[in-house]
Amino acid sequence: MVTRGFSGRKPPTDTDARIPPGQYLEQGFPVLSAGPTPRVRTEDWSFTLKHGPRPIKTWNWTEFNALPLTKMTRDIHCVTAWTKFDTAWQGVLVDDILADAGIEPPTAFTLALSFDGYTTNVPTQDLTAGKAMVALLYEGKPITPDHGGPARLLVPHLYFWKSAKWLNGLQFTERDEPGFWELRGYHIYGDPWREQRYTGDP
Amino acid sequence: MSDGPAAQSPWQTVTIARIEKRTPRVTSFFLQPSRPFAYRAGQHVDVRLTAPDGYQARRSYSIASAPEAGETIELAIERLDDGEVSPFFHDIAAVGDEVELRGPLGGHFVWSDSDGGPLLLVGGGSGVVPLMAMIRHRAARRSAVPAALVFSARVWDEVIFRDELIDLHNRRDGFDLVLALTREPARRPADYSRRVDAAMMEQSMLRLPAPPRFAFVCGSNAFVSAAAQALIDAGVPAGLIRTERYGV
Numbered sequence: 001m002v003t004r005g006f007s008g009r010k011p012p013t014d015t016d017a018r019i020p021p022g023q024y025l026e027q028g029f030p031v032l033s034a035g036p037t038p039r040v041r042t043e044d045w046s047f048t049l050k051h052g053p054r055p056i057k058t059w060n061w062t063e064f065n066a067l068p069l070t071k072m073t074r075d076i077h078c079v080t081a082w083t084k085f086d087t088a089w090q091g092v093l094v095d096d097i098l099a100d101a102g103i104e105p106p107t108a109f110t111l112a113l114s115f116d117g118y119t120t121n122v123p124t125q126d127l128t129a130g131k132a133m134v135a136l137l138y139e140g141k142p143i144t145p146d147h148g149g150p151a152r153l154l155v156p157h158l159y160f161w162k163s164a165k166w167l168n169g170l171q172f173t174e175r176d177e178p179g180f181w182e183l184r185g186y187h188i189y190g191d192p193w194r195e196q197r198y199t200g201d202p
Numbered sequence: 203m204s205d206g207p208a209a210q211s212p213w214q215t216v217t218i219a220r221i222e223k224r225t226p227r228v229t230s231f232f233l234q235p236s237r238p239f240a241y242r243a244g245q246h247v248d249v250r251l252t253a254p255d256g257y258q259a260r261r262s263y264s265i266a267s268a269p270e271a272g273e274t275i276e277l278a279i280e281r282l283d284d285g286e287v288s289p290f291f292h293d294i295a296a297v298g299d300e301v302e303l304r305g306p307l308g309g310h311f312v313w314s315d316s317d318g319g320p321l322l323l324v325g326g327g328s329g330v331v332p333l334m335a336m337i338r339h340r341a342a343r344r345s346a347v348p349a350a351l352v353f354s355a356r357v358w359d360e361v362i363f364r365d366e367l368i369d370l371h372n373r374r375d376g377f378d379l380v381l382a383l384t385r386e387p388a389r390r391p392a393d394y395s396r397r398v399d400a401a402m403m404e405q406s407m408l409r410l411p412a413p414p415r416f417a418f419v420c421g422s423n424a425f426v427s428a429a430a431q432a433l434i435d436a437g438v439p440a441g442l443i444r445t446e447r448y449g450v
Contacts, residue, residue: 001215001252003301005294008253009286022250022260024286028450031423034310036430036440081248081260117441146427184309198307 018075019083020192026082031146034180038116038166042150047134049101050113050171057101061150065136067092067100072133074156076163077192089154091135094127094170109176112153112162113169120164120179121188122155124172131157134167159190159197213250216303218295219274225360227281228328229292230266232274233303241269243339244312244332244418247277247305251290261287264331264420264446265306266363268338275303278362280328311446313416315340319347322407322414322438324398324429326354326421327362332446333420334363337377341370350409354382354398354425358389378409398428400435407436414438420446 019025042061049056059067073088098105105124112120126132135143135154143149148165155162161181182188187196195201220232243265250260267276281292295301313321313336321340323333330353340349355361361381371379381393382402388395394402407414417438419429426447434440 001300001302002254003251003290004299006251006253006259006290008251008257008259010253010257022258024259026450030450031427031447033445033447035445036419036434036443037427038440080262146423181310185307198304 015085018085020077021195022197023077023081023083023192026084029084029087029147030078030080030082032078032080032161033146033165034118035116037145039145040115040150040166045150046168047097047151048113048169049097049103050169051106052171052173056103059100064092064134064151068096069136070096070130070133072135072154072156074154076156076160079159079161079186079190079197083192087156088139089133089135090137090140091133091151091154093130093133095130097134097170098128105172107172107174109173111171111173111177111179112164112167113171114164115166115168118164118166118180120153120162121173121177121182122158122162123176123189126155126158127170131155157191159187159192161186162190213302213304215300216275218297218299218301221295221297224278224362227360228278228362229281230276230278231291231295232267232276233301234274235303239275239306241265241275241306242312242314243269243335245306245308245335246332247275247303247307249277249287250302250304251287252302259286262307264335266331266334266338268335268342270339270342278328278331278334311418311420311444313339313418315343315345315347318415319349320410320412320414320416321347321349322410322417322433323349323351324354324403324417324419324421324433325351326398326425326429327356327360329419329421329425329446329448330362331420333418334367336418337367337370340377341373341375344375346376348376348410348412350378350380350406352380352382352398352402352406352429354384354421354429356384357386358383378406380406380409398425398432400432403429403432403436403438407438414442417443418446419443422449423447424449 216233
């Protein structure tokens, strides 16, 4: 349906192919969260890998920062319709976390856990093979609290609510268990290229 | 709190039934859905516009009307000068025009009378919109849930829904309005002429008969960061505070 009088502001054609359907290009970096920004001190920070309720391994801030650091520059896509190009992160690949724990992924599904109680589910294969990291730096600097610092998940090929802020663990689950927003109307998977925004989107 | 998943809701065409200027920068658009549209106070909708060449733009807008308001859905849209969708609404959209709408959306920043209270609402600028839906819902239900709204605006004339809010406050039925003007002197005895802070939150909470059971904060990112921290500093547990932010 054409909207009378609307011409829109199309992005330059050379960037068209990088913008998923329904998204617009954002130059800033909007902040979204369901609650107040937690202030997590690195002294109090820890990260735990779990299989169900059972902890596999826990790292403190110093131990975690001693793991191999990888750079990842990616476009990110928020379900609220903004896309930001070339965001530059540095962190620990989920592959390297698993390697340090000495395990292969035990189940096909993972729940990301955050300090504020937020959760989000991601199929395990979307986290491995270099696809995702626990980011510690943004544009070369510590991630600010509003953007999820000290550490956040980065799963750039899915809508950004999957990239859980204030991350404190990854939990392998037997089934695909919906997380915070998935229980509140958002899509169980969230592929921006298929516009999987809300429950029931194909 | 009822946090069930949103039902699947495809796009539908809605007609602009009425347009009402609220402040110099905010105008309300009353949209008439083609299908019955049930929602909860605090939810939002996605609006989609399509250019003749097929290019589409979509944005989320909070619903300002109460679920009990009747057939039309009120969106109070602030004009963003560098925006793409809000200038269309402000400069071009006319009564009788059609746009596409999807929703209702959002299952977290919502409140119903049955959820209880007391309710502490903190809004900055157009962040008052989803809070207004809660306040109107409370009034429509003749709810006994105590509620206080701390509403920060730059100046008196930018207080969206000002007359209606003052009327509701004057009913003395458990709803209290506190205005915080950041660029003008306060005009009412209980109002402030400064940005929200912890002392203001503490004093506002004293207007409630008991500590808040729910706190909702909405506005720009900078506003929400400051207001949520002020609530925490005033003793509100972080887990009670729900936020909705916009802007960068």
